[in-house]
Amino acid sequence: MAHEPPSSSAETLPGNARRLYTAMGIVPGSSQDGRANSEVRGIADEAAPSTFALTTAVDIALVRAASTTVQPPQQMNGTAELNVTYLREASGPARVACTVVGQTSTMRLVEFTVADAEGELARGRSTYAVRTVRPR
Amino acid sequence: MSVATEWAGLAAEWERHPLFEALSVTVIELQRGHACLEMERTATNVLGVRDSINGGVQATVAEMAAHIAVTTLLGERERIEGTQDLGISYLYSATSLRTVIDARVLRHGRLTVVDAEVRVGDEGEEAGRINAKVRVTCALARG
Numbered sequence: 047m048a049h050e051p052p053s054s055s056a057e058t059l060p061g062n063a064r065r066l067y068t069a070m071g072i073v074p075g076s077s078q079d080g081r082a083n084s085e086v087r088g089i090a091d092e093a094a095p096s097t098f099a100l101t102t103a104v105d106i107a108l109v110r111a112a113s114t115t116v117q118p119p120q121q122m123n124g125t126a127e128l129n130v131t132y133l134r135e136a137s138g139p140a141r142v143a144c145t146v147v148g149q150t151s152t153m154r155l156v157e158f159t160v161a162d163a164e165g166e167l168a169r170g171r172s173t174y175a176v177r178t179v180r181p182r
Numbered sequence: 183m184s185v186a187t188e189w190a191g192l193a194a195e196w197e198r199h200p201l202f203e204a205l206s207v208t209v210i211e212l213q214r215g216h217a218c219l220e221m222e223r224t225a226t227n228v229l230g231v232r233d234s235i236n237g238g239v240q241a242t243v244a245e246m247a248a249h250i251a252v253t254t255l256l257g258e259r260e261r262i263e264g265t266q267d268l269g270i271s272y273l274y275s276a277t278s279l280r281t282v283i284d285a286r287v288l289r290h291g292r293l294t295v296v297d298a299e300v301r302v303g304d305e306g307e308e309a310g311r312i313n314a315k316v317r318v319t320c321a322l323a324r325g
Contacts, residue, residue: 065226066236069204090200097265098201098242105238106229124230125237129269 070099072106080146082111086160087139094136100160100168103142104130111144112154112174123175126153130170136162152176185212189254196250207243207283209250215287217250219243220303223279234275240283240300240314241270247285248296248318255290260322266293267319276313278304285318294320 067074071087086095086103095103105128116122140162148155153173160168185193193209196202205227211218221227221235221243229236245268252262280303289295300314 062225062229066229066239069201069226070242097268098245101245101265101268102236102238102242105236105241109237122231124232124234124275125272127269127271128237128241129267131267132265135264 066102067106070102071095072099072103074106074110075141077110078114080111080115081144082107082114083141083143084110085139085141086136094138094162095140097132097135097168100132100136100140100142101130103140104128104144104158104160104168104170105172107142108144108156108158108172108174111146111156111158112176115146115149115154116176119179119181120151120176121179123177126173126175128170128172130158130160130168132160132168134167136160136167137164138162140167151178185209189213192250192253196246199246201242201246205239205243207246210282212250212254214254215251215290217247217254217285219247219250219283219285221281221283223277223281230275232275232277234277235281237270237272237314240272240276240281241268241316243281243283244268244270244285244298244300244314244316245318247283248298248316248320251285251287251296252290252294252320252322255287255294256322257324259325263321263323265318266321268316270314270316272314274311274313276300276302278302278308280304281313285316292322292324294322296320
């Protein structure tokens with residue numbers, strides 16, 4: 047089930063991912079065994095990431111967590127639902143941590159938290175769709 | 183589609199936001215309690231399955247549209263404290279060249295609720311199709 051952890055540097059990612067990660071201030075961390083995390087820094091002159099950046103970061107991290115549980119003949123099929131509750135704004139760089147907590151033949155249930163140096167600032171969950179492709 | 187003269191400054195201010203430039207987003211309509219944005223498909227925002235616009239990006243742009251719609255209703259002593267809740271249901275892959283994000287305030291209060299849709303912006307058979315349905319709740323501060 048383990049996937050090779052991605053690089054911790056956005057600079058070594060494929061083009062599209064690198065551009066988006068850089069724009070959002072996202073630095074991907076490890077992903078394996080149904081878990082994935084990333085760090086989110088402020089963009090431009092922001093001292094801390096806005097919820098705008100965190101919302102994208104959460105989706106990207108949960109997809110990476112789900113991907114570690116999907117093996118052929120199953121395929122990734124897209125985020126179906128995403129719900130996030132922000133308790134407060136970030137005061138500095140934040141860490142997104144996602145965990146697959148349930149799965150069926152058609153979806154993965156992912157829970158996540160977002161925290162900064164002062165503690166948890168957001169929490170949520172998502173369902174990620176998977177599909178099974180049988181050879182003809 | 184148009185930005186009313188009284189909101190032109192607000193639209194220009196948001197279009198200077200770094201994420202507007204990074205994600206190729208513009209304000210195409212702005213009225214009291216209503217904001218409509220357009221996002222071009224680019225090498226930056228396409229990162230989803232089936233070569234679609236990333237789901238997180240769609241959620242983020244809907245969140246920004248919600249904040250803009252709320253801003254048009256703020257009283258003199260009001261400000262947006264932040265997003266409290268965001269929920270998004272993805273219905274179809276966003277693969278069009280242009281994506282329209284339409285946000286309307288449903289309730290204005292200490293907790294302000296916004297309904298938003300992410301739609302196909304291209305002309306043709308799929309024009310206007312809803313790719314994602316979004317609800318954003320913003321906390322407002324007064325005084």
